[in-house]
Amino acid sequence: MIDLLAWLRTVEWYDNHAIGQILSCHRKAYWHLLYRGGLADTVGPGADFGTCIHAGLAVYYSGWATLPETKRRYGAFQAFERSYERLFVRPGRQVQNKHTLDNGIDILDEYFDQFLIQDRVWKPIENELAAIYQITPREGDPPGFAVPFWYLIRVDGVWERVSTGEWYVFETKTTGSGVDRELTRLRINRQTTGYAAVLSEFPDGRRIVGVIPNIILVAAGKREAKRDVMHRRQIHFDSWRHQTIHIIEDWRRSQALAAGRSHAEALEVFYQNDQHCTNYGLCTFYDCCDTGRTGLRREETMPLNTWTPLNSLAGEES
Numbered sequence: 001m002i003d004l005l006a007w008l009r010t011v012e013w014y015d016n017h018a019i020g021q022i023l024s025c026h027r028k029a030y031w032h033l034l035y036r037g038g039l040a041d042t043v044g045p046g047a048d049f050g051t052c053i054h055a056g057l058a059v060y061y062s063g064w065a066t067l068p069e070t071k072r073r074y075g076a077f078q079a080f081e082r083s084y085e086r087l088f089v090r091p092g093r094q095v096q097n098k099h100t101l102d103n104g105i106d107i108l109d110e111y112f113d114q115f116l117i118q119d120r121v122w123k124p125i126e127n128e129l130a131a132i133y134q135i136t137p138r139e140g141d142p143p144g145f146a147v148p149f150w151y152l153i154r155v156d157g158v159w160e161r162v163s164t165g166e167w168y169v170f171e172t173k174t175t176g177s178g179v180d181r182e183l184t185r186l187r188i189n190r191q192t193t194g195y196a197a198v199l200s201e202f203p204d205g206r207r208i209v210g211v212i213p214n215i216i217l218v219a220a221g222k223r224e225a226k227r228d229v230m231h232r233r234q235i236h237f238d239s240w241r242h243q244t245i246h247i248i249e250d251w252r253r254s255q256a257l258a259a260g261r262s263h264a265e266a267l268e269v270f271y272q273n274d275q276h277c278t279n280y281g282l283c284t285f286y287d288c289c290d291t292g293r294t295g296l297r298r299e300e301t302m303p304l305n306t307w308t309p310l311n312s313l314a315g316e317e318s
């Protein structure tokens with residue numbers, strides 16, 4: 001695995017996170033992916049709490065049909081607590097009511113109760129699955145696409161519908177702003193479609209026929225969780241592939257335009273989208289964009305980006 005991480009540093013690769021940065025703000029993508037090899041991004045408490053919930057679910061579903069449900073449930077609580085101690089128990093970390101340890105355990109407990117019956121008709125095939133796939137030019141691709149790139153995925157799960165043997169990508173999202181809204185967003189979500197598209201390229205992946213978005217509300221008192229089952233066909237996979245190629249080719253054109261220019265000129269090529277400066281809290285790179293105010297070049301002191309979706313599988317912090 002460590003060799004794989006070293007190899008990853010030598011190739012052009014993207015994942016959903018990197019593409020999200022490119023789509024949201026070119027300047028942000030420049031700071032995060034290119035400047036000095038990329039600067040570290042940070043996440044807020046909401047994302048960390050989501051990581052703890054994911055840790056609990058991974059343990060719960062990995063024991064499906066082999067361990068009693070009560071044992072899986074307690075295993076999930078313990079996994080949640082371990083992640084929580086790693087991410088939240090540190091000096092100076094302020095914790096809102098909705099992000100307490102007890103609230104997280106309670107959210108999981110109610111979620112397990114709600115889906116106790118439904119979970120019997122779905123068989124988890126894989127939990128926390130990672131894959132890397134090279135997108136190489138082939139018939140039907142956008143004209144001019146000639147240089148391959150790698151696409152990396154990390155999927156929460158692959159589930160089998162027991163009655164038909166069909167496979168679905170299972171993707172959990174935690175939200176503090178409305179389960180229905182998040183479910184609507186995930187109906188045309190490129191992340192989950194991309195997971196299904198990439199997995200469908202592997203021999204066993206031909207059984208992938210759709211996506212199960214699994215949305216869990218993170219709130220102090222209210223409890224809510226919903227799922228949907230959405231089918232995906234080759235036409236969706238082709239559309240995802242072609243759109244991804246267009247995004248990468250656009251991004252490559254910006255890099256070619258900036259090549260050989262001064263830092264100040266490169267910043268103009270990688271233009272700002274200030275609509276995204278305060279989405280999900282203040283942008284990690286706000287100080288870099290606001291450098292002139294203090295005279296300090298914030299970007300020169302920021303740590304470098306070493307994160308990949310494979311880090312936690314290799315035992316590194318994610």
Ligand code: SF4
Pocket residue numbers: 025027028029031272273274276277278283284285286287289
């Ligand atoms: S602060 Fe705003 S303009 Fe600057 S990188 Fe972040 S989102 Fe883009």
